[in-house]
Amino acid sequence: MLTERQRMILNAIIDDYIRSAEPVGSRSISKRGDVGFSAATIRNEMADLEELGFLEQPHTSAGRVPSTKGYRYYVDHLVKLGEVNDSDLTKIRSFFTEKMTQMEEVIQHAATILSSLTNYTSIVLGPESYANSLKHFQLVPISDDAAVAIIVTNTGHVENRTISIPPDMSMSDIERAVNILNTKLIGVPLIRLKAKMHTEVGQELGRYVDQCERLLGVLDDAFNTEDENRVFLSGTTNMLTQPEFKDVDKVKTLLDLFGETPTLMRMFAGQPVGIQVRIGSENSHEAISNCSLITATYSVDGVSAGTIGILGPTRMDYAKVIGLLDVLSKDMAVLLGRWYK
Amino acid sequence: MLTERQRMILNAIIDDYIRSAEPVGSRSISKRGDVGFSAATIRNEMADLEELGFLEQPHTSAGRVPSTKGYRYYVDHLVKLGEVNDSDLTKIRSFFTEKMTQMEEVIQHAATILSSLTNYTSIVLGPESYANSLKHFQLVPISDDAAVAIIVTNTGHVENRTISIPPDMSMSDIERAVNILNTKLIGVPLIRLKAKMHTEVGQELGRYVDQCERLLGVLDDAFNTEDENRVFLSGTTNMLTQPEFKDVDKVKTLLDLFGETPTLMRMFAGQPVGIQVRIGSENSHEAISNCSLITATYSVDGVSAGTIGILGPTRMDYAKVIGLLDVLSKDMAVLLGRWYK
DNA sequence: CGTTAGCACTCAGTGTCGTCGAGTGCTAAT
DNA sequence: ATTAGCACTCGACGACACTGAGTGCTAACG
Structure with missing residues (x-):
């Protein structure tokens, strides 16, 4: 028209x-x-x-x-999506050749790259843990009445929580319980863990272990894996260099938003596959009504897993950012694939 | 005078x-x-x-x-140090009655309380891990060539790292190695861990396990417990409400400082026991030359362990902050004592 | 002799005014 | 359909005077 x-x-x-x-x-x-x-x-x-x-x-x-x-x-x-700048490309590649021992490290790295190459703020959502399953479960007693519950997933992710163990529960009981739990629950998806523990394992466990209900009760806590720590930010202060943020009040509302992990997660929820651009007032949240948010989903093993995003002023360099996100989302898929293999 | x-x-x-x-x-x-x-x-x-x-x-x-x-x-x-405000006191106490499953949670909590009660920025340094010793060590294989190394300390702190395991190393070899490591290394302080592993355990291990050097090499990485994640911040944006920070540039240098964990750690290093006040230019760092930093050490089992601090403008409410830090540092000592018991 | 009232002085902040210039909308000529 | 020309608008900026909070100094007071 x-x-x-x-x-x-x-x-x-x-x-x-x-x-x-x-x-x-x-x-x-x-x-x-x-x-x-x-x-x-x-x-x-x-x-x-x-x-x-x-x-x-x-x-x-x-x-x-x-x-x-x-x-x-x-x-x-x-907008014409040019090729990604050569020097940027080499930076991305060289970053990812570094040795990283934890998945979180990879994701944080990706966020850092994005923010440093764009001078905007990057927000990366780690892979969803829905698909993950239990690889190993363990209880390590650290005192008379406390133990650390450790959950290892098939992706190598480790969650741990301190729980209090019921008094007069013997070491051997605990050991037996852990063994049963391991044999019964390995391979079970994390989201089903609690349910399965109560239904199937409960009976079996009751036969061998006293006080089994109380133990299961405490373990409930341990199996509550909220994935609130999936959000990684980088370059939050980059916004301050943008002329649209020379007003401290605007800066504050924005930075406060960055601190609210749940809100951020909601902003990213239900992202359709691929690259998406949300401009200014198209964003649901007031604090970023003069910002644009560009996101790209990345997949692992062909399954959409997480999201990487760039937040900048509406007046941002769309061509460059879209190009970068495209490259990086694919690189991340490859890199994370190794963890899931 | x-x-x-x-x-x-x-x-x-x-x-x-x-x-x-x-x-x-x-x-x-x-x-x-x-x-x-x-x-x-x-x-x-x-x-x-x-x-x-x-x-x-x-x-x-x-x-x-x-x-x-x-x-x-x-x-x-x-300055006359009045009693801590009653409502503040109840807030502190009620906070600490909440159930917390991880030590990090306690510390983050303390930081949050401080910043919300003062409207300044709080910086809390978690307990040093020097004194901690190994409670449990484990390797969980997650694929043919990778495993998660998990270290549990006597305080219930868990560290984990993904390592790649040497090819053609059998499961049983790994199991044997882990068993030996556990029997030999439990109770050893974390800082000595690497040394001890090579000297004492190395020989013994060599007798039973092939490729023992290569395994030990990879484990070196796992035992590198840098404690960079000991710094907890809260209320970083509180500074923006202070009139002395209506200039965006100042805000940026300050917030950038908050992002540099190593610098923050250095600022807190070698803190003498007790409450200390560093005012304006007394601070070593340029970015906080118009700020005051008030710190208090807290001890666990009578041993100085970590530091809690408040950063505010030089024009800050010294009486209130000093009082709060005094109370909170003692409460934390008690609370953390439970983990070390 | 310490204290205070009085006074001249300083200076940031504020409001007013005129100028400047970048930019527009409209009209008439090409 | 395009463009040159022109009158007009309006924020930005500097000059200017005015105001008022605050000072330093001096002289008077108890």
Whole structure:
């Protein structure tokens, strides 16, 4: 519904604004080589584009600024996804050749790369643990009445929790219980763990172990694997260098948001596969209404597992970020695949 | 070396300034009930106090502001440590009655309490792990060539790391190795672990297990327990509400500092036992030259173990913070004692 | 002699005013 | 259809005066 020329002009305006962060006027567009029209013509088109809702004017005698709708059109139709910068690419690759001993390390690494290459804030959601299953379970007594429960998943992830053990429960009882639990529960998906423990294991355990109910009660806690620690952030302070955040209050609401892990998780929940761009007011959350969030899902073994994302001002370098996310999400899939193999 | 009246006036000025964050003039001091002198008299004293270095003047026709030296005198001689607010106290106590399954949780909790009660930023250093010893060691294979090494300490702390196991090493070999390691190394302090593993265990292990050197090589990694994750922060954005941080650049340098865990650890290193106040330029680090850092060590089983601290503007409520730290450091000692018992 | 009232002085903050310039919208000429 | 030209708008900026909080000094007071 836009003429070719209007698209050219819109593209030029957004390009300029991304670079300068200042309202762009008709003359500066006209002076660029790529649009060969006079300022007056461009002014007319700009007026039309504003009427159509693609541009906005901060005040009468200022240049134009892209609206959310403008950015939306830009990312949907105009932006040309170039190749990822060579030096960026080598940085990514060299990062991932480093030796990493924990899955969390890989994910945190990915976040760090993203934020350092873009100068925006990166948010990475670790792989969901739904699919994971129990590999090993253990109770290590550390005093008369306390023990550490350790759960190892098939992906090598370790969860641990201190529990209090019922008094007058003997060491041998505990050992026996752990053995039964291991034989019965290995391979069971984590989400089913609690249910299965009570139904199937409960009876069997009751035969051999006194006080079995109380033990199971405490273990309930241990098997509560909330995955609140799946969110990894990096470059949170990068936002402060953006001119749109020279106001401390805005900074605070944003940084406070970063501290609320559950809210972040909700923002990322139900992400469709692939790359997604949410611009300004398209975001559900107030605090980032003048930000854009670009996310990409990554999959492990062909199953969608987690999400990596970049949060920046609406005036962000969409082409670059989309390219980076594309590359990195694929690299992560490969890298994480090793853990799941 | 200060007259009684000078001390009164200095005290009044600092009190006022802590409340208002604005240069305080002679008239406003005179109007307070507690100093019964005219503005003129107070002006004279203020001039003297400035000459002595306790006060500073932003510009000629402004009120006075305490200098670092002024604050120092204030905390050393003037501040009267009142009892901790009752409602604060109940908050602390009720917090700590909550059930917590991990030591990290306790520490993070303490940090959260501090920052929420003070509206400053809290920095808590978890207990040193020097004294900790090995309670249990385990290798859980998760694929043909990888395993998770798990170390449990006597305090119930769990460390885990993914290691790659040498090819053509049999399951039974691994099991045997783990058994030997467990019998030989339990009770050994963590810092000695690597050394002891090579000297004593190495020979014994060599007798039973093939490829023992290569296994020990990989385990070296696993036993590298850097304690970089001992620092807990809370309320980092509280600083943004302080008028001295309405400049985004200052905010950024501060927040960047918060991100550098090693630097933070260095700031806390070698803390003498007890409560310590470091004011403004007394701090080694540039980024917090207009902040004060108040720290308290806490001990477990009578041994100094970690540090809790509050970072706020130099214009902070010293009395309240010192009181809180005092209470909380003792509570933490008690609470953590349970883990070490 | 310590204290205080009085006074001249300083200076950041604030509001007003005119200028400047980047930018627009409209009209008429090409 | 395009563009040159022109009047107009409006924020940004500097100059300016005014205000008021605060000071330092001096002289008077008890």
